[in-house]
Amino acid sequence: MSGSIAQGTSQTHGNTHILHFLVRLPRPMEDVWPAVATREGLTGWCTAVDVLEPRLDGAVVLGELGSGRVTAWDVDRVAEYGIEGGGRIRFHLERDGDTASVLRFTREFRGETDSESAWRIRFERLVEYVARS
Template identity: 45%
Template structure:
């Protein structure tokens, strides 16, 4: 069962989207903060952080280990253990907002504001969905094995999002 409880997209204007995910993860927010804001944490589920200045205005360069995509930008919001936001080339604004639920569960409200046509929107919905599944695995002690990664899961998710769009 997927832990992604809510995934939507909003068309802001021509070729400009707002993608939203809400996840309820059975992990303490301190562990999630580390996974979202440190080079070691990000590598386990998303990308290598070749540069990550952990402060508002700090530089960030992320290198996706499954596709080779490299993006650079800045930290555009930073509220320790609550909000981390990176605005980077190609992927736009990437925002993680954490809300603890008790001591061992956390809600992540995620927003990705970006440009691109409909095909890119579907690609990104599938990509973020898969990365959030990888995040849960990494937090459970099973970080992504990027050398063994294939696009099989991504392709299935993309088709599911495309089917929803056609409905």
């Protein structure tokens, strides 16, 4: 089974942009969790991570994506990072049978710092990353 990336959607509310993606991954949630909730995992496919304190209100520095705090943390399910300046990155994992999972991704930001195509490339790398692990 290979992963798939559903078409992302993009919304704009005032000067806040919101991206949503649905990514099907060929591994169970427990295997995907480290890719979205650890320094090593995120560095492996998304961005260089300088700091990630894996707990609610822990500090996080996500390379070019910004720095902030962990705003939601439900082990094996939800990792959300609030980025200074009003941004947010949320990874929500769900089971897809016994051997796969679905990632519901949300990215809120202001300005033009991110694009749907940039995240699509990241998610292609994520699919490859979790297939190798």
